[in-house]
Amino acid sequence: MMGVRRESALMRKASQSVVKSRILMAVAIGISIGCLFAFLYPHGFLSFSAPVFRSRRSRRFQVLSSECESSESLNVLKSEYAAVYEKNKELKQQVKELTGKVRLAEQGKDHAQKQVEALGKQSKAGPFGTVKGLRTSPTVIPDEPVTRRLAEILENVAVQRELIVALANWNVRRSLEVWFTSIKRVGITNYLVVALDDKIAEFCTSNDVPVYKRDPDKGIDSIGRTGGNHAVSGLKFRILREFLQMGYSVLLSDVDIVYLQNPFDYLYRDSDVESMTDGHDNMTAYGFDDVFDEPAMGWARYAHTIRIWVYNSGFFYIRPTIPSIELLDRVASRLANEPRSWDQAVFNEELFFPSYPEYEGLHAARRTMDFYLFMNSKVLFKIVRKDARLSKLKPVIVHINYHPNKLERMKAVVEFYINGNQDALKAFPDGSEW
Template sequence: MMAKSPNGRGSQRTVWLVLLGGQALVAVAIVLLVRNRPGSSQVQPIDGLGGLAHDRDALLHEADMLQRRIHDWRRRATAADVHVDLDLGQDNAGAGSAGARFRGDLGDGTAASATVGSSNSLAVGGGGSASSGAEAGSSSGTCDPNGHPVTTVAPIDPQYLMRPAAEVEAENPEFAALLKKHSNDKQEIMLGLANAVMICQNATVCWWNGGNILESFLEILERSNISNHLIGVTDEETGGYLTERAHKKGPGAFAINWFTPNVKIPESQANTREANRVSSLKFSLLQTSLQLGYHTMITDMDLVYLSDPFDALKRDADIESSSDGFDAMAYGAMTSISDATMGWGGGGLYMQTFTINVGCAFIRATHRAFAVVKRAADELAAQPGWDQQVFNTHLLTQSHGPYASPYATLRVMDIDKFVNSKRFFRSNRAAYIPGADATAPVPVMVHFNYHPDKHARMVCIMDRYFRGKVDACDKFPGGSEPGTR
């Protein structure tokens, strides 16, 4: 039956609700909401606003109401087993916000969908603060199906929110242009840093037989066809090496995209290890790329990508990273303690997990991910530190007392796809070695974070998987000492 509108004509909107059914309700509802927004061709007041005010307070109030109504629709759709992919408010990095998408199946098995574009997520608040859709709202909330109130997390501290992309681009036009030119169609970029230590031809900076890690990494980029990359070069020797290399390769060769960062290493890291100085620079560049709206895969060069890592990403978390874990503890393992002096109350459970490795980490351009990066960068700028330890501290420490976590979501990459060298050569050795009898799948990446003979093991992986020498890694011991397994 067609419902009647106030002017006596049948309501086509009600007909569509009947035809599409409850599973498509959320799709139609969001379309109606957008059509009723001020400025649309069929403008009507939002319930409770009493008009189409354009002053700041009224618009903020309207945004709050819109968020609540979207939240309510999403809750009901989820309860009805309708898949809801709601980007609105989840990723407000500018170009990264595509809109809200709702998908459901009709009774006959066909798909019903609606897409509502959004140039940015809704923000509620004042004083320059902004919050994503997951953060907006108040403790009063709404009710979920079982009657319990739904509360929301407080907004991020404004000092850790990303600045407008246009403002950041105006301050970094060259870097912004490089990101735009070399990122893929999802605005994703691989970002690494290189210096003369990685070339290991200058005895002043490389006094051990470390091998030319940079050259191997460049071959890896070409072999795996990772064209959406940028390499920041930190010294003239490395820049000269890349320039001469490109000249020798000729114009038809795989292009290596490199630049010289216009960023200073913090004074706090001046007298620390070279790796720490490079890492502090990495976080400075990462802050800029995220604020410009580019989802960034930070990479070290002592690793081998055997295929394009972007093809293996899940993209369902703020941060998706490889792990230093080499067993189930990479994902988190429950364990216990027992204190006999406490009698029957002496037991306790706790969770153990390995730190993630920021030598291969995909960081999405969201406020939550940025907050972790900025906190780590601020700490490294203020005092010496190991970037991995500092980053993990801010990512994994839970809120307590006056400390508020950034609440960034984390996905740990599959440890048999994004493999560290201890997993490959030691803890799961039987699945990889000997190569002729390997049962493990071909990795996406192998990272030599556990072994000092990095380059030699890099070459064996390249020989095995790129050149078909299946026994190339069989001679290497499991640990760093001969004879270890």
Template sequence: MALGAVWAALVVLLGAAMCFSAWSLSCARGATVGARGVAPSARARAATERWGRAPSELAVAADGLAPNALRAREAASWAEYARTPPADSPLNRAIRPVLDAVAVRREVMLAIANDVMMCTNPKTCWWDGGNILASFIEVNRAANITNYLIIALDDAVGAACRAARAPYVRIDLAVPDAQKGSRGANMISTLKYELLADVLLMGYAVLVVDLDLAFLRNPFAHLVRDADLEGSSDGFTRGWAGGQLASVSDRSMGWGGGGLYSQLFTINVGCVFVQPSPRTVALMRRVAAALRAKPAWDQQVFNEILLSPGYAERPTHGVSLRVMDHLLWANSKTFFKSERARFFPGATASAPMPVMVHMNYHPDKHKRMVCVIDRYLHGKPDACDAFPGGSEKGT
């Protein structure tokens, strides 16, 4: 019995020594985040208090979170993009009072427009004629959308908004040198990201939209708000819009020749709801920086950054994503083609009303926009029936 007691005591002492050694080693390496069993650093605690969560996507290298120097540099660059702009910047002074006036529960719809959207010059009006700006204002009024703001890039748009009693603010925004010479619509779209970052930093949630959307219902009543970002999809089926798995087969690998990969259509930057957070600010500034660096289609750049997971030296950005229901937030291929039987059931049958239809797939944008308005808002059930599903007759 005495010998057994001695052995038991030795085991207890040895275990205590090992625990003390492990604790000492942890202390020698420095305190890191609480998930590692040690109190978080003061810097991590301050970040958590400021933003409501530990900003792992902005991995502060000084806290020992980055596994290598390259990833630390990348993470630091994300942190830089989340910086707060000067409170007295010209943009803040111009836009903040208008946002305060039109926003509802600090949520606002933003659209950027120049006179091209009025089709004042047929040479630049590439969608076969029609005043898209006027139709956009009309449908917003019909859908009782009051918390929207048009960013007028020239005096002509400002005058048109005043005449229509539409909320607007006149701002000059410079197209990045790298994007000059591209299509007019693309150049305008590149301007939204830096602007979005500043508005998000003011504490507003933003539904940023193109003007070739026909809103049939108030979109703010149909947002889920469970993610940093809710975006409409260019997908035209449930699988393409919401995501699906596909498979590959390599017979040369025999038993191990199969594999799965994910498929997800791009988010359309012409209808995206963004919540204010350091993650979304960093995302918008990251996109803006990429567009300043070289010529590119902004929607492609946006999706490459948003949809790419953390990998190798690329850090995770932490932006959570919800894809909008493609039957409620419908693109024109969904409405006119892939779900035509649903939306075109015949003149006497009732058809579901989407929240909006975005004329992104068809070049005759305004004509199709007008037909959607006539059908749902002006009581003409067959207004869109003559339009083909595709852009060619017979499709």
């Protein structure tokens, strides 16, 4: 029995040894096969593994390629920007040269809206009898000075951005002397003589009179040196524009005027143009209904007309507004193209003629000065000197515009109103004939 048991134990051990050897062999075979497949298929045994890897790799290459293209596009844009920047610098220089014209055009474009903005917010119409339209145009934005020298003179001479301006050449030096002597006597400091030749400039300087000599201009210099009264009168509209463009109000004055009071104390400043009149009474100065009679028309023989005597272009106050500057441009242009035209006639036509087919009238506000305060020589010699009551009134200025012997009459006005000589005006006729 003991022998049988030992044999059975030996058989079990042999059997266990065979099983272990088989397991080890299977493991060795598995490892060998695994190594073989790992060598043959380094990227995986399944068919979709390689394409997936290739797809991811190609996507990365596409991203890198896209980044390169973006970099090239950026460089192109930078070069284009540099070219545009240089072109922009050139355009800025051109725009700078045209700034004055552009600014003036912009002001004119929305002129009506600027009036509303300057005078307040838009409002509804009020009760009957309380509605008033716009009266005063807004002043322009001061433009760059035509010359720095003129700008400096105006800064020193003007008072509250307004001054008296007169044009003069050597031909009128004697009248000019009476003119500025009367201004000094009244105590006016804001006045300026625009000298049209060197001799009159020296004359003003020697008499301590503010003077401005314009830069050389062949056409203007020729008129200024040799021109008569009418030629010089036409020239003043071109020169006057320079003052308005810089934002200054000007009381334009001929030199055949005697100042007895400060005119700036009597201005209303509510219109574009405020002018003395050539009229001699309320009707002729301020307007009247004149009836035209044509008997051939029968029942309709009477036609009513509105008349007013012209404004005097030798003495008027003009504010720096768009309508005022347009007026000066119109008058100067017409006088340049119509050499036989009289500046005062053109001045009034442009100021008063309404719009009609094929013509657009000037939209400017006007005021007529008191003809007893701003007196023309017809009013003085035909009416005032013969009236005891009126002769006691002291006008602001007297303009010797109706008579040729200007210097003698100017001196007589000084004698009558300043020195109190009651007989100083008696020797002169009413008109121009002795």
